[in-house]
Amino acid sequence: MTDRQNPAADLHAPFAGSFYDTQDLPPWDFYEDVRAAGDVVWDAGMNAWLVVGYELAREVLRHDQLYAHPYANMGATAAWLKVRSNNPRSFHFLSGEQHKAMHRWYMQDLLSPTWVEKYRPVLVDEVVRHSLTRLAGRSSFEVFGDFAEWIPLGVFARLLGLPDDDDTLLRIRRLNDVIAEFTILANALKLERDPSPADLKIAADAALAGQELDALLMPVVKARRAGTGDDFVSRLWAGGPAIFADWNEMDTLDACRRLLFAGTDTTTHAIANVFYMLLTDTDLLARVRAGDASIVERFIEEALRLNGSVQFRPRRLSADTTLNGVPLKAGDMVVVFLLAANRDAAHYACPHAVDLARDKPRDHIAFNYGIRTCLGAALARAELAAAVTQALALFPTLRLDATAPAPRPLGLLRRTYRPLHVRVD
Numbered sequence: 001m002t003d004r005q006n007p008a009a010d011l012h013a014p015f016a017g018s019f020y021d022t023q024d025l026p027p028w029d030f031y032e033d034v035r036a037a038g039d040v041v042w043d044a045g046m047n048a049w050l051v052v053g054y055e056l057a058r059e060v061l062r063h064d065q066l067y068a069h070p071y072a073n074m075g076a077t078a079a080w081l082k083v084r085s086n087n088p089r090s091f092h093f094l095s096g097e098q099h100k101a102m103h104r105w106y107m108q109d110l111l112s113p114t115w116v117e118k119y120r121p122v123l124v125d126e127v128v129r130h131s132l133t134r135l136a137g138r139s140s141f142e143v144f145g146d147f148a149e150w151i152p153l154g155v156f157a158r159l160l161g162l163p164d165d166d167d168t169l170l171r172i173r174r175l176n177d178v179i180a181e182f183t184i185l186a187n188a189l190k191l192e193r194d195p196s197p198a199d200l201k202i203a204a205d206a207a208l209a210g211q212e213l214d215a216l217l218m219p220v221v222k223a224r225r226a227g228t229g230d231d232f233v234s235r236l237w238a239g240g241p242a243i244f245a246d247w248n249e250m251d252t253l254d255a256c257r258r259l260l261f262a263g264t265d266t267t268t269h270a271i272a273n274v275f276y277m278l279l280t281d282t283d284l285l286a287r288v289r290a291g292d293a294s295i296v297e298r299f300i301e302e303a304l305r306l307n308g309s310v311q312f313r314p315r316r317l318s319a320d321t322t323l324n325g326v327p328l329k330a331g332d333m334v335v336v337f338l339l340a341a342n343r344d345a346a347h348y349a350c351p352h353a354v355d356l357a358r359d360k361p362r363d364h365i366a367f368n369y370g371i372r373t374c375l376g377a378a379l380a381r382a383e384l385a386a387a388v389t390q391a392l393a394l395f396p397t398l399r400l401d402a403t404a405p406a407p408r409p410l411g412l413l414r415r416t417y418r419p420l421h422v423r424v425d
Contacts, residue, residue, distance in 0.1 A: 018045025308366030
């Protein structure tokens with residue numbers, strides 16, 4: 001789409017500033033400025049409408065056809081396709097009934113809460129224990145790189161039948177990091193208008209990283225083609241033909257790739273933010289230590305609400321509409337700020353505080369909302385709870401390292417408080 005020249009000017013004063021200005025900074029004051037300006041404002045820097053209210057966010061995310069997922073129709077689409085092995089049937093390019101069927105399959109079968117609960121002891125809990133053994137004998141470590149990253153990497157390596165030795169996991173992490181750089185640019189709409197040579201290089205590097213991940217995963221995909229096992233890849237082969245009659249190697253490979261990236265990147269950031277909240281609030285840490293599993297689960301939900309790893313989701317309008325009295329045009333980009341909506345005082349009492357007694361602890365949109373709710377939400381919750389429970393049990397003196405640099409909120413799409421240096425002696 002072409003730049004819109006301040007489409008909000010006739011309605012109210014132009015909104016000052018841009019979300020881009022909050023990179024590596026706490027975004028909360030910016031979100032409140034948007035809220036004060038009416039919850040729906042035009043960001044000239046992003047060339048998009050920003051939405052921060054809870055009810056408005058749910059309205060946008062609920063209407064998936066009107067506010068369409070944009071990956072198949074944006075300036076970054078060609079680059080997205082290259083990163084996704086040029087597979088137009090990749091999950092994020094699907095819409096309508098095909099997308100609904102795929103989403104249902106994951107949520108009700110492949111990664112359902114029932115499945116996660118069944119395999120949690122031998123998958124999630126075991127990987128967290130293994131990740132903690134890396135820290136044996138150490139008096140200090142950095143939570144993000146030394147602990148949080150290894151958990152989802154280990155979980156998905158085992159889930160997909162990959163070796164979980166350090167060399168393989170570090171290779172996956174390196175490739176995921178390259179792809180993550182591209183996803184930040186694309187979701188933040190920085191490839192929509194005259195991308196710089198540096199931006200284009202990031203996109204090209206991500207495509208190469210995708211090819212390397214394909215080569216790593218394809219032998220496993222081919223080996224499980226019979227679909228007779230109970231491992232995840234075999235289950236993809238067995239259930240895929242219900243989605244596409246000609247389900248093939250590329251579809252299976254894409255599903256594995258999606259899990260290996262989305263499930264590791266976001267959960268790593270979420271684990272780090274959970275520990276940041278605990279380590280910077282001694283009263284909260286004491287309450288979670290003293291509480292049972294239900295208290296840990298409630299804390300996890302509050303941590304997701306307040307500091308979930310994904311800040312926003314872009315959407316593209318398929319037709320003219322009005323949102324909160326603001327006229328929007330077909331083709332406009334609308335960016336929904338999940339973390340801003342999760343701190344909306346019109347919906348939450350004490351929106352910026354941790355409340356372990358909220359009536360509806362899961363009443364947040366950290367995992368998105370509607371038909372595009374995160375496929376791995378149940379698994380992510382299990383990983384977060386296991387990480388907190390086991391780490392606090394193993395390290396009774398876990399605390400921030402007062403001699404190390406203080407953590408700060410780094411990032412734009414995914415914002416994490418780091419480095420998070422701790423002492424356990």
